[in-house]
Amino acid sequence: MLEVSVEQRSEGTLIRPDGEVDLSTSRELQMALKNAMSAKPQRVIVDLEKVPYMDSSGVATLVEAMQIARKQSSSLVLCSMQDKVRSIFEIARLDRVFTIVPSMDEALTS
């Protein structure tokens, strides 16, 4: 079960998934990201504080969002990533590709 909340702020669009992101749930995150991107915001922040697990389908969803962001010159920032989730980004060497910051405060000013 994954719930995704979206909040519009002056600093950008905040997306907060809550739950495990795997093949059964990544679609929810994908839809939220696509909807957020369609408004071409300057900044999209994905707060991963409440994501204890992510597999490659979740990573693929974020890669897809990053590609959209690059095309439309939006910035995509990932923040508050748990160690277990960071691990898959490191394995796939995507920790060097994404902008990943430790906290929401840093994401808002990145």
Add this chain to the structure above:
Amino acid sequence: MPTQHPASAINGTTDAHVVVEMVSQPRYLSGARDLVAAVAKRLGFTDHDCGQIALAVDEALCNVIRHGYDRREDQKIWLNIWPARDPDDESKTGIRILIEDEAQQVDPEQIQPRDLDEIRPGGLGVYIIREVMDEARFERRPESTVGMRLDMTKWVRPRTETPNEKPEDSGEGTKTDA
């Protein structure tokens, strides 16, 4: 189509200690991960490695669901788990996991990780499996015209490699294969 559990076709091994037959529905991935991580913990792995082993199993099951069964949700997948012990080094223990399906057989040589320099969604599963596990071999199921299987092993790392984590006392969970 064969519908009986195929583990008996594995040459040179005893029956698996844990056998799960599941349908190809993504909603059960979470349960499979939890089970594998719990068994790995009992076999002496650290929390970090338990998480990695569960990730490898998740990726393998996802590949079966997506590519083997083309997301059909009523197909069978078998997850078999054994404690592993290196016959050449009795002190080397680990976990062996065999995942089998009844999907169309493909040339195992075609199942290759993609180049990580190519940044695109998808295609990471095989890379992650090979990166996380010490051994991973895709093959056609023997004595059958359908089905693939993935045979994976990971060895418990010496404590010095992971000084900050303590595995649970493996105790009775470390029975060995014949």
